[in-house]
Amino acid sequence: MNDDDLDPEVVAALRNVAPASDSLREQHITAALAEISPAEARSRFTRLSAAAAVVVLLVGATAIVRLGATSTDSNVTPRNDTITTVPVKGSACGADLTDYIIVGAYSSAGSVREVWSSKQDLIIVNPSTCAVIASYPLPVQP
Numbered sequence: 001m002n003d004d005d006l007d008p009e010v011v012a013a014l015r016n017v018a019p020a021s022d023s024l025r026e027q028h029i030t031a032a033l034a035e036i037s038p039a040e041a042r043s044r045f046t047r048l049s050a051a052a053a054v055v056v057l058l059v060g061a062t063a064i065v066r067l068g069a070t071s072t073d074s075n076v077t078p079r080n081d082t083i084t085t086v087p088v089k090g091s092a093c094g095a096d097l098t099d100y101i102i103v104g105a106y107s108s109a110g111s112v113r114e115v116w117s118s119k120q121d122l123i124i125v126n127p128s129t130c131a132v133i134a135s136y137p138l139p140v141q142p
Contacts, residue, residue: 093130
């Protein structure tokens with residue numbers, strides 16, 4: 001902006017503003033650095049890395065299960081565009097999840113969870129209530 005465009009009184013007032021003291025400047029810098037502490041950044045990175053690793057493992061397990069899904073069971077149909085749900089021994093949730101197949105189960109912090117997969121997503125299910133805890137969309141297949 002050109003100083004000629006401002007009112008001369010405003011220009012004079014701006015020139016008379018004293019610069020911030022060194023102690024005030026240091027306080028502002030210290031407060032800003034405290035907001036971006038390295039421990040918090042590492043913690044966020046660790047959580048995101050763990051979540052990404054879980055998703056990669058679940059997708060990989062789904063792919064392995066689908067590639068190795070050969071059975072002589074009469075309930076299993078040949079692989080095509082539909083997913084057939086076969087009740088899994090030990091899972092009471094098979095009837096509630098009609099378009100899903102079970103990928104596996106895991107235990108964490110004393111609670112058991114099941115992982116189910118469809119063409120669209122992976123879901124984490126509480127096997128005691130059959131409630132969906134989390135859902136992760138799968139990438140579109142070519």
